[in-house]
Amino acid sequence: MNRFVLTAVASTVAIFCYALIAVAAPLTEEPTTQASQAAKSDSVLLGLPEEDDPVVVRVSLEIQDIDEINEENETFEFTGVLTLIWSDSRQAFDPAAAGVEEKIYQGDYQFNELSPSWFPQVVLVNSSGSLEQQGVVLRARADGTQILISKITAVAKTELDLKRFPFDRQRLEAVFEVLGFDHSEVVMQVGQATANALWVPQWTIKGLSMSTEDRAVSYAGRRGIASMFVASVDVQRVSLYIGRLVILPLIVIVLLTFSVFWMDRASLGDRISVSFIGILTAVAYQVVMNDIMPRIGYVTWIDGFLNLSFLLMVGTVIINLVVGRLDQHSRHDVAHRVDVLCRWVFPITYLGLILISFAVMSLL
Template sequence: MAGAWPAAVRAAGRWAAIGLASTLLAISAATAQETPVSSAPAGLDQAPAWVSEPSFALPPDTARPTLVLAGLHLHEITDVRLGEQEFTAIVTLTQHWNDPRLRFEPFGGSNKLEFQEETAREVLNNIWSPAIMFYNAIGNNLVPNTLLTVYADGFVNLETQVTVRSSYEARFRSFPFDIQRFDVVLTIFGQRNDSFRLEPMWFTTWHDGAEIVPADYDIVDTTFSAGDIEFLEDTYSPAITFSIDVERRGGYYLWRHFLPLIGVIILMWTVFFITRTSFHDRLKIISIAFLTVITLLLWVNRDLPRVPYLTTIGIFYGLTAMMAVGAILESLMVNHYVQTDRMDRAFWLDRLSRYMFGVAFLFALAIVVFYAAYFR
């Protein structure tokens, strides 16, 4: 029962959106010129002519824009590529518009005609339909399922399930505690901007309680907005942007990078407690710690694109390396005092370094936390 309640709420919201869309389209249809109703005998073989032959290439009303409502249901984000800044999503695109020329007399106990897959695509070639495209898509999109429904009053509903690969603008300053925004941008291509109005209808993401994003992400928010985009130079087209904000689960990097780095810093801190005459032992420990930092840094760089700015994890690596260099310089100074028989200064420098190294470690943590929170 716990899963049934959100399902019912989401379903109710979706049907409410459909009802609102139908109301808006009805208002749009009422302002259009009256179109004679075509009769259809009781038999699919005698359905309206537009079912089987090209009939309408132009919009329903050339005197005013045709209202096109678009809704998107996100089934799953199957892949996120950090280096290429791309993501792959499975979505169902719903388009809703009114074409009075498609009216027909209900027959066979039904007030609608439904067409699926290839038949639907053939009928779409015979009538006018909004040529909605994914503006930020990369390559060819897989369209496995299509459902076209034409109602007797001329309302048209087109549902298309699409696997789309799109680009996104990554923000890595707070990586690995970053929030990314995946945008699916819809626009209409190849038609005059004054011949249609493109408006959002709904954006749903619920998928039977299953994970709809990769395991290392959580969905934070979903929004949609309408506006214009620059399609060509000085050429703008109406567009709808469906946005999914996802938060990276930073646990993997916390356990695999941050905690090992903290262990490395503690290891370097111990050299200030080693006998001041054991210079080579100190140098061995610091060298091992420094090489460990370099190895982990090369490991994490494999997952990140080459960005021209600092990331949170990059800052922590850099500060850890600087602390290693500081420990080496301190050991060299202590060894110099020992060699010149100034043991009191060597003792004083070691004692001071124990406290200063701890303060530097806390300062480094504060910088990392502030940077991650500021650019999140």
């Protein structure tokens, strides 16, 4: 009897344990399946497209406006539409099964939270502030082609060469890179370069070009050499403003100052007064240009022009004193010859040096 009871109890315990194992088996398999699916999903979200060669990203930038060129800070602000195109076979789908020809994710929420693919995070290398993104659209085609379109506003730092001011021509450059990847992983290629009818006060747009290059950066993947996309805009300053404000009036004033060589030598005080009026005018123009020009450490064309005008008018004061001294020593003939000579030497020298400065400027 006792043996029978023990056998029954053992059978009951065995059946109960088997039932627990049968129930627990699907529960243990489900987390494993979910973990494998999560790992697979992470590979889609986080990894580069599985290609033997680097991922090719075709970049296009349509510049819609250049808001400002700041010579003091050597920056320019621009607005444009940046388009990135690359291929990711993992994102290919069957249009019939999906019910759409292409999947579209638009706006920050859909792009950041719902889009399932890796994308190239492009940053402005020579940014002088934050790069503002005003809108974003990701178009995923059935063959795996990904098209990322975003409208951006940014301020870029660029080197300005003002030696020829106000006849200078500048190249404004915006340099983009895919953050965190070297050129063995991601390569940027030039797409289509376009620009609207741009208008910038005091500047004329002369051309637009785009190129790619490799630069060494410490944070760019394993090799430390990143692929860069460079958008360049060539602009030329409209010199009419400075020409009518400074150059032409000062040339007339300097030439009028040379009229002292036609004045009576006996009125030395009047001659020197005319010369000093011209000198003070040149100093006033230098003050005006200091307010217009940025604080730079080299000499520009306008600096040379102002200094030339100033020095030649100082020269008229010196000649006036020499002529007055000759008259005091009764050397009237020599004083007259000096006046006659200076009537031609000063204007020819002044205009000749201006022409030479233009010739030298054209070689810079």
